[in-house]
Amino acid sequence: MRLNPRQSDILDLARHIGRVSVDDLAGHFNVTVQTIRRDLGALCDAGLLARTHGGAMLPSGIANIAYAERRRLSASAKEAIGQATAALIPQGASLFLNIGTTTEAVARALADTPDLMVVTNNLNVAEIMAAHPTAEVIVTGGRLRRADGGLTGDMAVETIRHFKVDIAVIGGSALDHAGDILDFDPDEVRVSRAILSQARAAILVADHGKLARAAPVRIANLADLDRWVTDAAPPAGLQSLCKTAGTAVTVAPPR
Amino acid sequence: MRLNPRQSDILDLARHIGRVSVDDLAGHFNVTVQTIRRDLGALCDAGLLARTHGGAMLPSGIANIAYAERRRLSASAKEAIGQATAALIPQGASLFLNIGTTTEAVARALADTPDLMVVTNNLNVAEIMAAHPTAEVIVTGGRLRRADGGLTGDMAVETIRHFKVDIAVIGGSALDHAGDILDFDPDEVRVSRAILSQARAAILVADHGKLARAAPVRIANLADLDRWVTDAAPPAGLQSLCKTAGTAVTVAPPR
DNA sequence: CACATAACGAACAAAAGCGAACATGGAAAT
């Protein structure tokens, strides 16, 4: 995309003073507000600015807001899944928890389970468990993905190989009709696969909203896991798949 | 969800002073209280604030407690040291930052230095740098010390050995008259020593209050480092030690 | 416990801002 001179002036202005208003810009450049709107639209499409009513501002903190938003999305379903999953985890267990808002809900629900050892590549989980009175928390190394506080890459995998835990609790971005658990980030998938290979039992936590989505990278299949905790009865196809594969299905009661 | 400029101002205000009141905000922004209520409602829905009667405050999440705590402890001395240290770090540099509130001040002061690569065993630093627009953040693995968000142990050391960075910025718990840098936790000291061995240059950040304290485990000696950034002229003994050893001393101007 | 006061949220109306569609005019291409 190519910026016209006025647009780069607008960008400079915005970067200098933080925010700009449509009316002021129109006056300043002697053009109509509509032209300014088009400029702001272009800058906004290019991700250089964020549009507001009456103007635009620097797009700082977008990732965090998106994350907070996502966390709020179907929050009650995730909390229900978290509670149901926590109920399956005995005191003193060792756990992996990977990236995802659902696994964070599990971490919150584990507040009353004593003497856990939790290994995670999710900084949010680490923070939640830091408040736990008796849990020992191990954080994997790795590159920080600022969008969601995830740690990925070879270093995370390497750290995970040092452990062999009782239960892995993993979440994914999507779950397709064939029972394949999917995610967007190949690096994260490598971490999730390492987690699965180093755990004696594996639980998938995925709300029914995950069924409506798609993602490009395959983590594993439901048949490879021991249990799936969700918030609504799964479609018949997945139910029979689980039955055949011996994967237990827990439908968390709404709360 | 998109934040309008007033909402992000409110958020900034809340983060700086801890809590905000509806009336004050209405006066400050020259809008009605109802508009402020709508803003607070939006920020609250997004999980960025928690509503109270008559206003709002920072939510009680772990991250935010850490934030508030950090703010309260942020002696201006540490901020001054942070600024002075950040001024020594060129854009595009690779860094280690270890545990300590002073190194966190450095991280905050690095907000405007582009293209950094930061390796840290401090979750608070990771969080601060996560907000940085261009920095790449690597978190070491390790056991989480809930008191201060530090990651320690062999895994942290192992991760650190994967890197060789331009500058190590380290803080300690105490600094004695012989120039020995000291800490309380042997595990953390192992990490700090690993950091020093893997960096081309090393900077100690320690305010003058560290001189009055003692700690049992030795990290290194001032003479082994390249620079010491502090907030007040050091005692003559340490000054001559630094001079002999070729350790530069920067006294950060008060702010 | 009862009462007064302040704060709250819902509902509605006014105002400001917005985007789409079309018109205009000048520069570049043919």
Place this chain on the structure above:
DNA sequence: ATTTCCATGTTCGCTTTTGTTCGTTATGTG
């Protein structure tokens, strides 16, 4: 010279934001 294209201006219906009002819900005081 003509055509095409692109940036801009104009108009108009729609959406978002803000202010206002009013009944309800906390908070604190005697």
